[in-house]
Amino acid sequence: MARDVSQADWPAMSLAEAFARLTGPGSRFEIGEEEIRGRRTRVWRRIPRNLAELFEGSRRFGPREFLVYEDDRVTYEAFRRASIHLAERLIADGAGKGDRVALIMRNLPEWPVAFYGSVIMGAINVPLNGWWTGPELEFGLADSGARIAIVDEERLARILPHLDACPALERIYVARPSGPLPDDPRIASLDAVLGAPERWGDLPDAPLPAVAIAPDDDAAILYTSGTTGKPKGAIASHRNICCTVAAAALPGMVNLLRCGQPVPSDEAAAAMAMTGPQRVNLLAVPLFHATGLTGQLVLGLNAGARVVLMRRWDVDQAVALIEAEQVTATGGVPTIAWQLVERAERGGADLSSLTGLTFGGAPASPELVRRIAANFPRAVPGSGWGMTETCAAFAMAVGRDYSGHPESAGYCSPVCDLQIRDPEDGTTVLPVGATGEIWARGPQVVRGYWNRPEATAETFVDGWLRTGDIGRLDAEGYLAIVDRAKDMLIRGGENIYCLEVEHALHEHPDVLDAAVVGRPHPTLGEEPVAVVHLRPGGRVSAAELREAVGHRLAAFKVPVEIRFWPELLPRNANGKVLKAELRKLFVPAGGA
Incomplete structure (x- = not known):
């Protein structure tokens, strides 16, 4: 398997070389150009043209x-x-x-x-x-x-x-x-x-x-989570959603090539889908969320998978279903993976059928990748980044491509583009390694918001989606998510990206869930505070956690106060922590 290839042999080729090998004329991932809303756009040539065609294909x-x-x-x-x-x-x-x-x-x-x-x-x-x-x-x-x-x-x-x-x-x-x-x-x-x-x-x-x-006819209106203001309805076309068929399959083939392994022919892949063991997906996220709809339901139907539905996520029920149905793949937000890792470490559950654990919706800590490898030796880890406006995952990596870049959310497909721009002017494209706002372009990006022309004009600019997420790209195109722009806090003029501090908290083996928020300060403007949920049996104190973070990060980034939460942190249906609720736990510095 790909993960058995020695580290010295990896990568056998660059991402660009792998893309070129996989996307040539007549190939499964062939790329062409079409006009979409007046713009020439790179597209997948061999995906279903609409959801009716994808649906009919599942009849086999x-x-x-x-x-x-x-x-x-x-x-x-x-x-x-x-x-x-x-x-x-x-x-x-x-x-x-x-x-x-x-x-x-x-x-x-x-x-x-x-x-x-x-x-x-x-x-x-x-x-x-x-x-x-x-x-x-x-x-x-x-x-x-x-x-x-x-x-x-x-x-x-x-x-x-x-x-x-x-x-x-x-x-x-x-x-x-x-x-x-x-x-x-x-x-x-x-x-x-x-x-x-x-x-x-x-x-x-x-x-x-x-x-x-037609491919660009409207198919769905997917409402954003609406953490601030009224939710906006992202208008997804049939093409937007069908693009995930190729975008999700490509990273596995790229991973094989970069590990020096052969890629199955299109004929062999089609035969395997029909005659090989059936993939069994545990769908543990809401179907109304883009990840559940496009990332799991649509892809599961296209691949002939058995999809095991959960009413809501519950780790004990999930473990029982994994054992009973011999589930091969599951995922969603990183919390799901963290809880399954914790159950595997505790023992007493047979999770050996799992060969895939993928997550997105919220950035994952590199520690999670290490714990998956230690506890699920057969499982190929994967991570992705996307939004409702990109119909779920826009960047993705699996296997060695991900474990070799555990701080990243993967790379975008060759029909898409990512840029890091200055968040202040929204036009200056920043160099490799610089941190700024993520802009995205490609056939997965929706055309705008339903009945919201002003919001559409602000967010969709000259064919690009202004995401509001903060990140950076490396020289090969791997995307690292630094934070949401609105989650960044400024302490005495110093930028603190909450995600970086959350990753440091996750490094401690007693921590299962963590979130960092800003608390108003009369002179510094803001200061970081944290809410933490410990794994069963965890005994670390707030002082010990602050000391542990201080060993990894600059002193100004260390949370000045840490509160413990008795259960997993509150989240909305998209898996995002409800930080507004957590801020209510903390009294402003100098307050009563």
Whole structure:
């Protein structure tokens, strides 16, 4: 395997050489150029042209299991029939190309059916955050102008008091109602349309809806996490989402080449997908998040994987599912990997089936890479960086390419570009190794925000996405995430990147979760403080942690106060720590 190649032999070639080897004419990763919104853009030649084509391609996996949730087990063929049956119902309801169909439910087998059932008939799917309150869901429904909503019972209860504020909403389908539905002509049972999941295979075998869908037609509106102000709906095209098919597969092939190993032919790779062992993915992040939707559901469908759904992340349940389903890959935010590492170190769980642990959504500590290697010798680690606006991972690295650069989030694919610019003027491109704001360009970048022309103009500039993240690029193109611009604090004129301090805290073996925030100071402006969650049995004191950080970083970066949190730190659905909540723990210096 690639990780057995000696360090002296790595890398066998540069990234540029590997890209050239893999992307030539006729290859699986062939690159061409097309015009996208008036700009010549490098594109993948051999990806599905739209999500309907990707969906139809999965038909070859027919009797293979696709979705597993508790006692529900759904084959690819049953999933296909249910999705097309729902598409036909949406058309019968009067929905057409470009109409918005909102999707608000927990991770259920009906979620993928509702997503694909809407996009294959040309509608724009709007996955709304299942953690949102009633007023927040009202905003999403009204802002998107959703004509139809597909919800579960809990989300129905939240939106019922707000329906009068959603005048465009004509029909609501409810999955798995436990009793009679409200007496409202707009509300109907999804179960009455599809039947129970075990009966989906009995639905009629029908062709795809006869709708012309271009690659750059709108496919989804993905709302940002909205940690400040109202969430913004990023408008993802079919091409944006389908690009992840090549972008996610390429790093594994690059890793093989750079380790001096042969790359399977396109024919061998296709045969392996059909006849080799089925990949089993544990999907432990919300499907409404770009990572869950594009990074796991879309890629899982394209690869013929079995996708095991979790209602929400729980490490004990995850361990049980990994053992029972022989899960081969999982991931999400780094917290998931940290907890699995901790369980492996504690012993008593059989996690030997795991051959892939990937994470993104929040930067990971290099210590995590070392602990994965020590506890999961068969697992190939991977990391990535992306945003809702890039349809999940935009930069990525796996295997030796990642473990050899554990401080990085990987490199962007050869159809994309990254620049580091001066965050003040937004135009000056900084040299290799300099820290600044990350700008991104390529066919994964969405076209803008729904109904937000001013925010679109501020964020999407001359074909580039201004990310707001702070990072640096090395000479070969590896991206290191330094912090979010808004998370950086300034202490007496010195910049402190919270992520750097968080990594230092994670170096201590007793630390499982950590976050650094700024506390106002009357003379210095701000000073760093930290909140830490210890692993079971951890006994380190705040003073010992401050001393440990002081051995690694300059004194001005050491947290002046450390509080201990009894559980994993609070996060939003995208895996980002709710730092505004943590700041409330600390009284301003000099305050009462």
